[in-house]
Amino acid sequence: MKTSSPSTYREAAVAGIDSAQLQKSLQGLQNRFGKGAMELWAGMADQEMRDRVKESRMKTFEHLDIVLAELAKNVRARGGQVHFAVTAQDAVNYTLAVAKKNEVKRVVKGKSMTSMEVDIDPALEQEGIEVVETDLGEYIIQLAGDRPSHIIAPCIHLNRNQIGRLFTDKLGIDFTEDPPTLTMAARKALREKLLTADMGLTGCNLACAETGMISLVSNEGNIRMATTMPRVVVALMGMERVVATMAEHRETLQLLTRGAALQKLSTYVSFLGGPASKDDPDGPREFHLVIIDNGRSRILADPEFREVLACIRCGACLNICPVYGKIGGHAYNSPYCGPIGAVVTPLLDGINKHADLCKGETLCGACKDICPVKNDLPRMLSALRHKLAYGSDRWNTRQHNPAEARAFRVWRLLVTRPFLYRTLIGLGRIVQRPFIGKEGTIRKMAGIAAGWTAGRDLPPVARRTFHQLWKEKYAGNRPTAPTIETPEEK
Numbered sequence: 001m002k003t004s005s006p007s008t009y010r011e012a013a014v015a016g017i018d019s020a021q022l023q024k025s026l027q028g029l030q031n032r033f034g035k036g037a038m039e040l041w042a043g044m045a046d047q048e049m050r051d052r053v054k055e056s057r058m059k060t061f062e063h064l065d066i067v068l069a070e071l072a073k074n075v076r077a078r079g080g081q082v083h084f085a086v087t088a089q090d091a092v093n094y095t096l097a098v099a100k101k102n103e104v105k106r107v108v109k110g111k112s113m114t115s116m117e118v119d120i121d122p123a124l125e126q127e128g129i130e131v132v133e134t135d136l137g138e139y140i141i142q143l144a145g146d147r148p149s150h151i152i153a154p155c156i157h158l159n160r161n162q163i164g165r166l167f168t169d170k171l172g173i174d175f176t177e178d179p180p181t182l183t184m185a186a187r188k189a190l191r192e193k194l195l196t197a198d199m200g201l202t203g204c205n206l207a208c209a210e211t212g213m214i215s216l217v218s219n220e221g222n223i224r225m226a227t228t229m230p231r232v233v234v235a236l237m238g239m240e241r242v243v244a245t246m247a248e249h250r251e252t253l254q255l256l257t258r259g260a261a262l263q264k265l266s267t268y269v270s271f272l273g274g275p276a277s278k279d280d281p282d283g284p285r286e287f288h289l290v291i292i293d294n295g296r297s298r299i300l301a302d303p304e305f306r307e308v309l310a311c312i313r314c315g316a317c318l319n320i321c322p323v324y325g326k327i328g329g330h331a332y333n334s335p336y337c338g339p340i341g342a343v344v345t346p347l348l349d350g351i352n353k354h355a356d357l358c359k360g361e362t363l364c365g366a367c368k369d370i371c372p373v374k375n376d377l378p379r380m381l382s383a384l385r386h387k388l389a390y391g392s393d394r395w396n397t398r399q400h401n402p403a404e405a406r407a408f409r410v411w412r413l414l415v416t417r418p419f420l421y422r423t424l425i426g427l428g429r430i431v432q433r434p435f436i437g438k439e440g441t442i443r444k445m446a447g448i449a450a451g452w453t454a455g456r457d458l459p460p461v462a463r464r465t466f467h468q469l470w471k472e473k474y475a476g477n478r479p480t481a482p483t484i485e486t487p488e489e490k
């Protein structure tokens, strides 16, 4: 997976919080799509659909080998070729071999986070093959030499003015901030690329085993062109994207477009399942489906994390997460950002390597509420933290911070021995005195405690503790719980 230094999380998060423009964009996004999705779920006539889809996803995982074999069989029956890639490198090598065999000079891409996961662009470019993104947002990101910051809205961190300046610089048009004019400029530039591309490289929203077809949703129409005009099409799919039947596909797709963009159906849904037949005027001569494992089998084998594979990559959890809403997508340093990224990136790329991601979310539960398939991301984040706290052979995870673990052991020792605890609180009152400022707070602590006062003041240990106040007030008699009158009793 393409990630740079994991230590960038904190710096990138601070930079995101400091950017007034990013804050405005994220607030707009969350106000519209976060709130909108919650309202949509609440108002949906079929309240059982989310549970049904989740159940069907989990059921598929119980027989994933059989379902994938069925998919492969049906794609091959349609004349397509199927390759199972165990690793990211395997997927890259296969795609590169297809490109070389077909003397590909230009690749047009669309809808593929998986291609970012396996980091295919540099390998193609090294062979002198031009790679062009065709989703508008991804195209803007590519022109800017930037990275996506949202699963569905990759350039949410850029505003119209920046995009206008970028287009003037890269496409040579007069500066404008007018979205339709900018879109037309991109369309004109992309059309020429699409008309002359040799290979289309896509992702896969869903693959249906029963029909042997994959589906791709888009709102721009680029996918249709990228998958019908080039001679060769390669689709990269994570092995969990499969559904068993068309009936399951229908409901899963309904949740995907609702969660992603509050749409009952996206503008385009493209189905691909093989090369053009001899009677088809359009379509590729070759169709390849690359089914990628790249660490998913390990997730599948662990009941604690298997649920994360049910994700349909709608991006809704980003649209409500209070952490993503402040730090933005770049801080996650992965194609998968937001709460889903905080779970799936460590699982695919190393828990220790991405410890900051596991610890960065608040566990507020909003992501679970908004998720179309009710993925319990907070539970999985807690499980990841447990692995960091205690280590895990299964996940090759070492204890992340032994000093922190020791500190919590000491803390447990104290809070389970009231006499010792009270004695130390009394001592703390004395020791803290030189650190208390005029405002009555501790403004700066040193050493490993420095982080506690880096962004806020710390209240000192109170003169009288809560325990003392409680004892004085109730003298050992517990208060009874207040009675709450219900409307009928009035």
Ligand code: SF4
Pocket: 259, 310, 311, 312, 313, 314, 315, 316, 317, 318, 340, 367, 370, 371, 372, 373, 374, 375, 377
């Ligand atoms: S975890 Fe749920 S809300 Fe987040 S991207 Fe996946 S399906 Fe969407």
